[in-house]
Amino acid sequence: xxxxxxxxxxxxxxxxxxxxxxxxxxxxxxxxxYPGECxxxxxxxxxxxxxxxxxMSGVHKPTHGEIVFEGKPMxxxxxxxxxxAGIATVHQHLAMIxxxxxxxxxxxxxxxVKKRFGISFFDHEYADSVTMEEMxxxxxxxxxxxxxxxxxxxxERQTVAIARAVHxxxxxxxxxxxTSALGVRQTANVLATIDKVRKQGIAVVFITHNVRHxxxxxxxxxxxxxxxxxxxxxRGQITPEELQDMMAGGQELVALExxxxxxx
Amino acid sequence: xxxxxxxxxxxxxxxERVKDLGWRRALIRPELGGIVxxxxxxxxxxxxAYDSGMFNAQGILNWSTVSAQFxxxxxxxxxxxxxxxxxxSVGSMIGFAGMLIAIFSVxxxxxxxxxxxxxxxxxxxxxxxxxxxxIRTGLPSFIVTLAFLFIxxxxxxxxxxxxxxxxxxxxxxxxxxxxxxxAVFGGKILxxxxxxxxxxxxxTTFERGTRAGQPVVDGIPMLIVWAIVLVIxxxxxxxxxxxxxxxxxxxxxxxxxxxSGVPVNRVKIYMFMFTAFCATVFAACQVMEFGSAGADRGLxxxxxxxxxxxxxxxxxxxxxxxxxxxALGALIFGVVQQGLFxxxxxxxxxxxxxxxILLGAVILNTYIRRMITGER
Numbered sequence: 001x002x003x004x005x006x007x008x009x010x011x012x013x014x015x016x017x018x019x020x021x022x023x024x025x026x027x028x029x030x031x032x033x034y035p036g037e038c039x040x041x042x043x044x045x046x047x048x049x050x051x052x053x054x055x056m057s058g059v060h061k062p063t064h065g066e067i068v069f070e071g072k073p074m075x076x077x078x079x080x081x082x083x084x085a086g087i088a089t090v091h092q093h094l095a096m097i098x099x100x101x102x103x104x105x106x107x108x109x110x111x112x113v114k115k116r117f118g119i120s121f122f123d124h125e126y127a128d129s130v131t132m133e134e135m136x137x138x139x140x141x142x143x144x145x146x147x148x149x150x151x152x153x154x155x156e157r158q159t160v161a162i163a164r165a166v167h168x169x170x171x172x173x174x175x176x177x178x179t180s181a182l183g184v185r186q187t188a189n190v191l192a193t194i195d196k197v198r199k200q201g202i203a204v205v206f207i208t209h210n211v212r213h214x215x216x217x218x219x220x221x222x223x224x225x226x227x228x229x230x231x232x233x234x235r236g237q238i239t240p241e242e243l244q245d246m247m248a249g250g251q252e253l254v255a256l257e258x259x260x261x262x263x264x
Numbered sequence: 265x266x267x268x269x270x271x272x273x274x275x276x277x278x279x280e281r282v283k284d285l286g287w288r289r290a291l292i293r294p295e296l297g298g299i300v301x302x303x304x305x306x307x308x309x310x311x312x313a314y315d316s317g318m319f320n321a322q323g324i325l326n327w328s329t330v331s332a333q334f335x336x337x338x339x340x341x342x343x344x345x346x347x348x349x350x351x352x353s354v355g356s357m358i359g360f361a362g363m364l365i366a367i368f369s370v371x372x373x374x375x376x377x378x379x380x381x382x383x384x385x386x387x388x389x390x391x392x393x394x395x396x397x398x399i400r401t402g403l404p405s406f407i408v409t410l411a412f413l414f415i416x417x418x419x420x421x422x423x424x425x426x427x428x429x430x431x432x433x434x435x436x437x438x439x440x441x442x443x444x445x446x447a448v449f450g451g452k453i454l455x456x457x458x459x460x461x462x463x464x465x466x467x468t469t470f471e472r473g474t475r476a477g478q479p480v481v482d483g484i485p486m487l488i489v490w491a492i493v494l495v496i497x498x499x500x501x502x503x504x505x506x507x508x509x510x511x512x513x514x515x516x517x518x519x520x521x522x523x524s525g526v527p528v529n530r531v532k533i534y535m536f537m538f539t540a541f542c543a544t545v546f547a548a549c550q551v552m553e554f555g556s557a558g559a560d561r562g563l564x565x566x567x568x569x570x571x572x573x574x575x576x577x578x579x580x581x582x583x584x585x586x587x588x589x590x591a592l593g594a595l596i597f598g599v600v601q602q603g604l605f606x607x608x609x610x611x612x613x614x615x616x617x618x619x620x621i622l623l624g625a626v627i628l629n630t631y632i633r634r635m636i637t638g639e640r
Contacts, residue, residue, distance in 0.1 A: 080525050091523060097516035099583040099637050100509075108513050109525035111506035121504045151638030 008071060010035045010203045011056070011087070011172055016065035018051050025051040027227040028065070033172060038194060038204040040214035042247050043224035049207050052224065053174050056205070057089040058082030070171075086171035090161040090178060098150030102142055103131040105149050106164050134163045138193060155186025159193050166197055173197060174205045179213050191217050211243045223247055292636055294577040294585060297629040298592030301575060301621060305596050309603040318606035321467040321481040331598025332491035333546060334572050335591050339498040340542030341569035342590035344535040346502065348515030348582030349398060349405040351391075351539045354569055356416035358562025361387045361547035363420045366433035366557035369440070376436070377445035384544050390416070391540025395533035405536075413566070421559040437555030449490070449545070450552025452483030487549040491591075494542060498587035511535065515582030571618070572597050575625040577632070584633060596621060 009032040018026040026048045033039045043049045054060045056067070058076030067074045069085060076082045079089075096105050107127045113120040128145035135142050138159050140152075149157060158178045165173050175194070179187045194217045198204050208214050214221060221238065223230040223246045231246050293299075309318060317323045337354055344351055361383050368379030394412055398405045424433050440446030462469040462479025469479050502508040513521035514531045521528050546565075551557050575593030578585025600621065604614050 079523065083525055089523065091520075097513055097520055097583065099516045099579070100512050104509055104512065108509060108521065111509050113506055120506065122506050122509060124504075148637040 007034050007036075009033055009068075010070060012066075012068040013052070013056060014066040014068065016052065016055055016062045016067070018048075018055055018060055019063045025227055026055070026062075029224060029227070029229050031222050031229075031232075033203045033205055034219075035171070035203045036198055036201045037219040038198050038206050038217050039220045039222065040218035041205060041207045041222050041224065042209070042211070042214055042243070043230075044209070044247060046226075047224040048227040049224055050176070051227075053089065053176060053205065053207060056082075056172075057087055057174055083168075086169055087174065088165035088168065088170035088172070089174040089176065090158065090165055091176045096149045096157045096161055098148065100149060101146040102135065102149055102152070102160060103127045103145035106131045106134070106160065106167075110168055130167070134167055135160070138163045138196070139189075153186055154182050155189045158182075158190050162190075162193050162197060166200065166202060170202060172203045172205065174207070176207050177209065178206075180209060187213065209247075211240050211247065215240055215243065292632060294629075294632070294636070295589040295592060296577070296632050297625045298576045298586075298589040298596070300628065301596045301625050302592050302599075305599050305603070305621075309599065309607060313603055313607035316606040316608070318603060321479070323606065325481050325485075327599050327602035328488055329485060329598075330602050331595045332485075332488040333550075334568060334594035334597045335491040336487070336494055336542050336546045336549075337565055337569040338572040338576070338590040338594040339494045339587055340535075340539035341566075342573045342576065342578055342585055342587050343498055343502060343511060344539045345570070345573055345578050345580065346515045346582060346585040347511045347532050347535040348518060349395075349532055349535065350409060350570070351394065351536060352406065352409040352566045353394065353412035353416055354539060354543045355562040355565035355567075356413045356420065357387060357390070357540055357543035358547045358550070358565055359420040359557075359559060360416040361544040362551045362557040362561050363423060363433070363559065365548060365551050366436055367423060367427060370433055370435045371427055376440045376443040380445050380449070380548055383548070384541065387540045387544040387547075388537045391537040392533055394540070395536030398536070399529045399532060420561075424557075424559060431559040432556050434556035436551055436557065440552060446552055447486070449486055449548040451486050453486065453489060455483040458482050458484075485549075485553070487553070490545050490549060491594075494545070495587060495591045498590075502587050507531070512583060515584075517583070568597065571622055574629075575622060577625075577629045579633065584637070593625070596625075 011033045013029065013031045015028045015030055016026050017024070017028055029048065029052055031039065031041070031052075041049055041052065051060060055062050058079045058081050061076075067076075069087075074085065076085070097108070100108070103124070104127075107130075112123040112126045112130075114123040114126075115121075131145045132142060140156050140159060149160065152160065158175075162173065162175070162178075178190050178194075182190065191213060194204055194206060198217070198219075204217075206214065206218065219235050221231075221233045221243060223232070223243070225247075233243070318327070337358075341351065341354065364383040364386060365376075365379050368374045368382060369376045372379075374382075390412070394405070394409055397403070398408050401408070421431060424431055437450075440450060458467065458479045458481055461467050462477075467479050467481060470476050502511060510521070510526045510528075510531045513524070513526045514528045518528045543562075543565075547557075547562070550561060572593035573585065573590045574580065575596055576586060576589030576591065577593075578590065597618070600617050601614055604611065604617065
């Protein structure tokens with residue numbers, strides 16, 4: 001499986017800087033994401049993770065730096081552009097609308113339509129059958145497609161959101177702290193979902209605080225601190241302790257550099 | 265591994281659940297509160313006011329007309345509330361739009377169709393302005409439309425006083441004589457059928473006077489037709505189209521909807537415009553019926569619309585509700601208001617009844633909603 005590292009990255013973020021007025025949120029962060037890999041983005045609060053993924057998903061425009069998507073420089077004017085290109089974001093809390101049914105949530109913003117008497121109607125039959133099918137694939141048994149999302153557990157909601165992104169052709173899936181509010185069992189379900197998605201050849205960007213969650217599914221790790229890349233590593237080249245130290249502020253960065261074989 | 269083990273049991277399992285869901289799905293609906301309330305109200309008046317004439321042709325027309333009035337504004341308020349916003353300026357808009365039609369057609373002498381069309385354009389633009397201010401400033405729509413409640417009412421009093429030196433402008437019925445668009449709001453349909461029903465003895469006819477031989481109900485007012493058309497339009501829009509999904513999404517969680525590519529701002533502004541449209545339909549029908557426009561028309565209608573919508577099962581904070589439910593809420597409202605009159609109950613007790621129904625329906629709706637959505 002080492003051959004995948006020789007693949008071209010699907011998205012490269014080169015020296016991204018983002019300034020908000022006088023605040024420098026990102027001061028030159030570079031990340032490469034490969035198809036079929038899970039790239040973990042770690043960092044403490046205020047490290048710039050959110051700004052970074054918002055730049056990647058088209059919410060913010062970088063002040064400096066370049067985004068190369070599938071080998072071509074990209075400029076996203078708004079998130080819709082990014083979604084159309086195949087960059088999907090699943091937010092921690094803002095993924096699903098609890099009052100709406102799973103089927104309505106699944107197709108929110110991408111509603112299938114059929115024409116009747118020249119008028120476009122929401123194709124509920126198609127939406128319902130696709131929703132049930134996709135949920136079954138992800139191991140969630142719904143009572144029915146009209147079951148409200150509010151009746152699902154937090155982990156199931158994340159899984160619905162991930163399944164939705166994959167169904168609509170995401171090539172890069174950005175997961176913004178999907179496990180931070182979940183229990184052990186639900187976390188395991190979400191991590192298993194990430195693994196399934198990765199095996200379909202989709203690039204996953206997994207933002208987390210939790211080193212153990214990152215190590216469970218991550219192929220590459222990038223640690224951000226104060227708007228800069230503090231370190232990067234690949235699976236098997238770093239121990240949990242080292243990753244933890246790095247996240248905590250990089251006290252042992254010097255020692256780490258040696259153990260990473262100069263990849264920092 | 266679990267998938268292979270599951271597949272036979274899953275089908276059994278889901279079959280069982282679908283059965284269970286069959287009666288649950290039929291019962292647990294957002295409209296359930298409205299349905300229960302409607303049945304209760306008709307039972308109550310069926311028992312207490314049966315021989316009062318409430319359920320003969322004239323009586324039915326009476327409370328149907330009042331209910332239809334509530335329905336017209338409830339449809340707009342319902343869709344707007346589901347989209348997550350309020351419009352408190354509905355009542356003032358009714359007065360203002362009616363006054364505009366009167367000023368254009370009587371004072372300025374425009375043809376009635378032109379007066380109505382220009383009024384619709386202006387009203388919908390004011391609705392759009394409401395929405396635009398709410399979206400741009402991020403202020404609660406409660407406050408923004410409260411401001412318009414006063415602004416529009418102020419103009420509704422100021423304009424006729426300044427122009428005509430009075431607060432009621434009449435003479436619209438004469439101006440609307442033979443006008444095609446006037447008839448769309450003030451006319452009646454199925455006159456032939458009612459004439460036939462009168463002759464066949466199905467409904468009573470006048471026995472003396474200038475209208476002797478004519479049925480007591482000579483047609484269905486366009487007001488009721490508008491109510492039915494708007495309810496069907498609103499229901500289909502909300503439940504059967506992609507735009508309907510956007511309305512739910514915009515009110516359920518605007519940020520999540522935006523993240524999924526739903527044009528939330530556009531949806532909300534359109535719904536403000538639609539609410540203004542409904543208020544103007546109400547105004548046009550009322551002006552054609554009365555033949556005049558008054559500065560006090562539409563007072564408190566915004567609250568009546570919101571009450572009907574809430575009785576119908578909509579969530580005040582948005583994202584959940586039903587147009588059919590709102591229509592039933594309007595029906596309950598109209599039947600209670602007119603039924604108490606038929607039953608000979610002191611009219612001030614109307615408010616007591618209304619309060620009890622509102623409270624009961626909202627409590628029931630809250631339980632239903634929690635069952636459906638898993639809210640805590």
